[in-house]
Amino acid sequence: RTTVVACIVQNGKACWAHSGDSRLYLIRDGKLELSTTDHSRVQQLIESGVITLAQAAVHPDRNKIYNCVGGVLPPLVTHSAECTLKVGDTILLSTDGFW
Numbered sequence: 001r002t003t004v005v006a007c008i009v010q011n012g013k014a015c016w017a018h019s020g021d022s023r024l025y026l027i028r029d030g031k032l033e034l035s036t037t038d039h040s041r042v043q044q045l046i047e048s049g050v051i052t053l054a055q056a057a058v059h060p061d062r063n064k065i066y067n068c069v070g071g072v073l074p075p076l077v078t079h080s081a082e083c084t085l086k087v088g089d090t091i092l093l094s095t096d097g098f099w
Helices: 041-045
Strands: 004-010 013-019 022-030 031-035 090-094
Touching: 004 022, 004 090, 041 090
Parallel strands: none
Antiparallel strands: 004 013, 022 031, 022 090
């Protein structure tokens, strides 16, 4: 079982897909413009307002994901909308645990 993030950059535009907690970050003008959202237990807790980002960093379930490639269930793959890139943009694809 594994997680995945993939990005296509073509004609000044980018689109991406991911499954699990491997992430894509778009850095623009030296600032984090956007990132993918993990398919993880703590992300669900954050989105439901049960815990904060600070609490997620030390939560005992912080390494538990509910979605992956190669598991028993088919993976849920999140796709982005097409994003127009600007000169100087940086796209970083990372494995889980990088940030």
